[in-house]
Amino acid sequence: MFQILEKKELNPNVTRMVFEAPFIAKKAKAGQFVIFRVDEEGERVPLTIADADAEKGTITLIFQIVGRSTMKLNALNAGDAISDLVGPLGLATEIPEGAKKICVIGGGVGCAIAYPQAKAAHLAGLEVDVIAGFRNKDIVILEDEFRKVCDELILCTDDGSYGVKGFVTNALEERIQAGCQYDCVIAIGPIPMMKFVSEVTRKYGIKTIVSLNPIMVDGTGMCGGCRVTVGGKIRYACVEGPDFDGHEVDFDELMHRNGVFKEREAECRMMKLADKA
C-alpha cells in the first residue's frame, strides 16, 4: 500500500497529492512517470512524477479529474492509501547537448508535467522561459512554482481573463519573432496544442520535444497499447518515451487511438454524476 501524505486542490479539477514512495523517490528524474491503481478493482493509470524528494522518500503527482480512475483517486484524502504505485517508468527528458536557452510550454494540466522539466533545466543552469496556457483565470495552476524555476513566465488565457489573451502558440511565435533564440522547445499539453507548437517550431527549425500520453496498461513494454508512430516507425511510449521529437510524431493517429474507449468512459462519467445526484 502507498500512503497519501498530503492532498491539495489546485483548482476545482486539478489535485496535487504527495505519496510515500521511497524507492521511486530515490530514482525519479524529470520526464518520468508512475502507474497507479487505486484498489483491487482499479485500472492501471499513468501520471507524471511532478516532483520527488529522495530524502523524505516522497513523490508528488498532479492530476486532472477527468474520469473514473482520477475521480476515485480524488475521493481519497491524506492518511488514505492506494494499492499500487509503480515507477519510475519511461525515459528521463533529454535536453539536447549544448542547449543554453530553452522554452518550456505547458497547456492546462500539462503544466504539471512541464513543471519538473522546467525545474530540471533551471537547476542544470540553462536559461528557461515558460509559456503556460489555460482556458481562463480560474484554472491557473503552479504559477508560483514556475516563477521560482524560470527566467521569464508568460501566462496566457484563451479568454484573456488573466495574463496575455490568446494561445500558447501565439505567445511562442511572438517571442521567436522578437528575437528569442531557443535551442529547444519542450511542449506538453493537449494533443492539438503539441501538434500546433510543433508546426510553429518546424518553420523556425527549432528542436521540439513533446511528451505523449497514449493509453497504457503495464508501462513496461509488455502490451504495445501505448504504441505511437514517430518518424514512420512504431515506438512504445512507456519504455522509449514518453518524450519524442515533435516534428516526427503522428498526432492525428494518437488522437484517434486515445478515443478507443470513449463510449465506455462517457458511461462511467454519467454513472458517477448520477451517484452524486
Add this chain to the structure above:
Amino acid sequence: MPNMSQTKVPIPEQDPKVRARNFEEVTLGYTKEMALEEASRCLNCKNMPCVSGCPVGVQIPVFIKKITENDFEGAYNVIHATSSLPAVCGRVCPQERQCESKCVRGIKGEPVGIGRLERFAADTHMVQDNTVIEKPVSNGHKVAVVGAGPSGLTCAGDLARLGYEVTVFEALHKAGGVLMYGIPEFRLPKDIVQKEVENLKNLGVTIMTNMVIGKVLSIDELMADGFEAVFVGSGAGLPRFMGIEGEALVGVCSANEYLTRINLMKGYKEGYDTPVLKSKAVAVVGGGNVAMDAARSALRMGAEHVYIVYRRSMEEMPARREEVHHAKEEGVEFLNLNNPVKLLGDENGRVRAAVLQRMELGEPDASGRRSPVPVEGSEYELAVDTVIMAIGTSPNPLIRTTTEGLEANKRGCLVVDESMHTTKEGVYAGGDAVTGAATVILAMGAGKSAAKSIDEYLKQKA
C-alpha cells in the same frame, strides 16, 4: 489386468454453447472413479518411455500406480518431487507432444490421459491439503529473483526450502507472470496460481510487486544491497506486430494487451474499472496457444464472429491440440492458409476490415514445417472491427540494457551456460528470458536447475 479400452476415459466438460459465454473452467476434471479407471489403462512399462518425453522427468508410471492403489497423496508426492506446479502443468502442458506422445498405448488407440491424471492428483491434494508449511531455518544468505512467473516462483521455492532468504521482485501488481496475465481463467483458474504464491510466502519468500528491475533498482544495486546471487526469470513479454499498413488503427491490439485487460485486470467482470474492446467480429492472427486464448476470450466477451487467421495449415498449428479442439467446438472459425497483408480503417481511424491473402504450402523449411507461399491475386476483404495480433513475443530488453556484463543473443535472449549461469558473475537466468517464448514446464524446470546451481555456487563461495 490393465483396462484395454482404446480411448481415454472422457473428461467432463462444460457444454460448448454454454461455456463459450462464460469464464468458468472448461474441463471439470476426473472424479475418483474416472481417475481409477483411466489409471488402470497404464501398462506400467519397465523402460518408462513416457518419462523420456517429460522435460522434467516426472516418474509417470510410478504416480499412476499410486492412483490405482487409491494412494492419491502418494501420487501427488511423486509428481511434486520433480515438478513444483502439478495443478498448473496438468492443465496447460502440451502433453500430446511430450509424455503422451511416447505412451505405448498411443500406438493402437489413445495414449493414457497422463495430463488428466496429473491434474486429478494435484486437485485432490489441494482440496485435502491441511499441512502447515513451516518456514525453514534461515542459512543467512540472500538471493534475489527477478520476475514472478513459473521460472522465478519455482527457483524461489526451491531456494527457500534450502534455507535461503529469497526476495522476488515483480514488475506487475500481482505475482504469477503469464499464468496471471496471459492464460485465461477458463483454462487455468487464478485461485490455483495464487495458492502456489501463498505457499511460497508461507515458506518465507518475500514477494515485492510493483518493482520494475532496471528502473527502480538495477541488478548491480541488488547485489550491492547484499543479495549474493540473482535469478532473472523475466520472461519474453514483448509483443511483435506484423509491420503491415493499418496496425495503428483503433481496434488493433496485441494479444498481450487484450488478455491482460481481461485476465490480470479482470475487465470482463462487473465492478472492475479496466475497459475491454467491445467487438462484433474479431480476427486473431496466429496459430499458437496465445491466439487460441485470445479468440476464445473474444467469444466470451460477446463477439458474434471470431476468426483465427493463420498462414499455415491446421497440421502446423503450434497450439495444444485440446485448445484447438475446444476453440472449434465453441464456434471459433478457422481461416487457415490465410495471411493479413493490410488493415483498412473507417473515417474515424477504426479498423473495418482485414485484407487477407490466401497461401499454399511449399517446400519444408529449416524447422521441417512446410512453408506457406502467397497465392498471387488472391486478396480479399474480411469485415472485422477488431484485430488481435498473436504472432509471437520476445524478451523485454529492459534488464539486459541496464545491466553491464549481461550478454544476449541476436534474438534478445540471455546467454547462459549449462548451469544456467549468465555472462555476469552471480547472475543466473532461465525460462522464456533465455529460451524465447516456450512452455510453463520448461520455465519451471529451468527455475529448478538454476536453484540447484545457485545453491552450489553459494556453498562454494562460503
